[in-house]
Amino acid sequence: xxxxxxxxxxxxxxxxxxxxxxxxxxxxxxxxxxxxxxxxxxxxxxxxxxxxxxxxxxxxxxxxxxxxxxxxxxxxxxxxxxxxxxxxxxxxxxxxxxxxxxxxxxxxxxxxxxxxxxxxxxxxxxxxx
Numbered sequence: 731x732x733x734x735x736x737x738x739x740x741x742x743x744x745x746x747x748x749x750x751x752x753x754x755x756x757x758x759x760x761x762x763x764x765x766x767x768x769x770x771x772x773x774x775x776x777x778x779x780x781x782x783x784x785x786x787x788x789x790x791x792x793x794x795x796x797x798x799x800x801x802x803x804x805x806x807x808x809x810x811x812x813x814x815x816x817x818x819x820x821x822x823x824x825x826x827x828x829x830x831x832x833x834x835x836x837x838x839x840x841x842x843x844x845x846x847x848x849x850x851x852x853x854x855x856x857x858x859x
Contacts (some may be wrong), residue, residue, distance in 0.1 A: 749836045757814045760807035767804035805850060810843040 745751070777788035814839050815836050820826050826835050 734832055753814060753836050753839065757811065760811040763807040764811060765803060767807065770800070770804070802847070802851065806843060806847045809847045809850070810839065813839045813843055814845075835840075 774788055774792065777784045792801060817826070817839055820835070826832060
């Protein structure tokens with residue numbers, strides 16, 4: 731008998747992406763990004779403790795366009811991971827398992843993540859612009 735090469739379980743090549751699939755992948759990616767964000771925060775705190783030139787370099791890097799993009803991405807990941815985590819907690823309590831509810835809560839998490847992140851950035855930097 732010839733062996734057919736196929737995935738052992740449903741795979742991205744088999745099914746077309748759905749909102750629930752994309753949200754699950756983004757939740758994991760946000761967790762990974764938050765890990766690197768935590769390392770970046772530790773680096774910044776060590777630079778703050780060292781003071782002087784080290785802190786000046788860290789502050790300059792974080793205020794650069796690339797630094798601001800990274801900070802925005804980490805803050806978006808934090809808000810998304812938080813909101814999607816609340817969504818998962820509601821599922822753990824047995825709420826929102828109907829297909830319509832699952833899609834409605836998924837879109838709510840996606841939209842509110844962008845809105846809340848933009849509101850946070852406006853609150854922090856909007857008055858200074």
